[in-house]
Amino acid sequence: MATSINTITSAGPPRTEEIAPGVHAFIQPDGGWFVNNSGFLVTRDTVIVIDSAATEARTRGLRAAISEVSDRPVSTLINTHWHTDHTNGNYQFRGATIVAHERTREMMLRYAPTTPDPAGPFPDVNWGALEPAPPFLTYDQGVTVWADDVRCEVRWVGTPAHTTDDSIVWIPEHSVLYTGDLAFNGGAPLVSAGSVAGSLDVLRDLRELRPRTVVPGHGDVCGPEIFDLMIDYLTFVQDLAVSGHRGGRTPLRAARDAGPHPFGHLLDGERLVANLHRAYAEIDGAPRGAEIDLVATRRDMIALNGGRPLRCHA
Ligand SMILES: [Zn+2]
Numbered sequence: 001m002a003t004s005i006n007t008i009t010s011a012g013p014p015r016t017e018e019i020a021p022g023v024h025a026f027i028q029p030d031g032g033w034f035v036n037n038s039g040f041l042v043t044r045d046t047v048i049v050i051d052s053a054a055t056e057a058r059t060r061g062l063r064a065a066i067s068e069v070s071d072r073p074v075s076t077l078i079n080t081h082w083h084t085d086h087t088n089g090n091y092q093f094r095g096a097t098i099v100a101h102e103r104t105r106e107m108m109l110r111y112a113p114t115t116p117d118p119a120g121p122f123p124d125v126n127w128g129a130l131e132p133a134p135p136f137l138t139y140d141q142g143v144t145v146w147a148d149d150v151r152c153e154v155r156w157v158g159t160p161a162h163t164t165d166d167s168i169v170w171i172p173e174h175s176v177l178y179t180g181d182l183a184f185n186g187g188a189p190l191v192s193a194g195s196v197a198g199s200l201d202v203l204r205d206l207r208e209l210r211p212r213t214v215v216p217g218h219g220d221v222c223g224p225e226i227f228d229l230m231i232d233y234l235t236f237v238q239d240l241a242v243s244g245h246r247g248g249r250t251p252l253r254a255a256r257d258a259g260p261h262p263f264g265h266l267l268d269g270e271r272l273v274a275n276l277h278r279a280y281a282e283i284d285g286a287p288r289g290a291e292i293d294l295v296a297t298r299r300d301m302i303a304l305n306g307g308r309p310l311r312c313h314a
Helices: 001-011 057-070 085-093 104-111 198-208 225-246 251-257 271-283 296-306
Strands: 015-020 022-027 037-044 049-052 074-078 097-101 137-141 143-148 150-156 168-171 176-184 213-218
Touching: 001 271, 015 057, 015 168, 015 213, 022 057, 037 057, 049 057, 057 085, 074 085, 085 143, 085 296, 097 168, 104 137, 143 168, 176 225, 198 225, 198 271, 213 225, 225 251, 225 271, 251 296, 271 296
Parallel strands: 049 074, 074 097, 097 137, 176 213
Antiparallel strands: 015 022, 022 037, 037 049, 143 150, 150 168, 168 176
């Protein structure tokens, strides 16, 4: 536990931002691997939470942040997708109704919570004591959750994108959009478990919503300009994949040959090669969200990172 707390400090403490009346973003710097954002809405009687966190300690931090704002009980936890940085801490909200897409539940029953793997790319994470707590109220297209009179539309995005089970939470009255990992602010997008083409479709749809405030899955609260950046990055990935594929280069070779590029400043830049793996699969005709060799993508990310484990402040 002490290790986790020190690690949190080293990446900067989390903070809560009220982005509309009663509507909060819980932002965890630096937004890198496994350092996700959450949200919560305070209603007359209860609190509605959007996503938990990756580790026992980080989820305790989220719960503490909620109780600084409200002493009401958490009635509802919405998961934007199954990835363990957004769901490992679900168990700390037992007693709440956990809501997500059907496939989020399916994936969590198979893969969550993450157990420590010292041989994996994140050897130093102190996960804490995690327990399974999958969603038990599921939908196939979407569901509306009401925060008193405020409508919160929880919608599946309709196609594989970041994963195969991404949902957004859209609050039209406040023009607030929680995107989960469809948007990263300051970090490289990651679509290796979903689809490059699907992500581009979804990002264009989200831009059409014209949200005033966007809470990305990682990184600072922002506006809809984030979608243009994500689209530009993924278009760059697709272009790089087309030329690499045509030239017979592996995704790793193509990523290395990319040299300095306009997205070089983004955090966790090694994701480029993982995204290229997905783009190559799509060029070869793989359907969106088809399984690809994620072990190979992790190996190549480590190679692109100079052979080091990936940088992670979880
Ligand atoms: Zn994710």
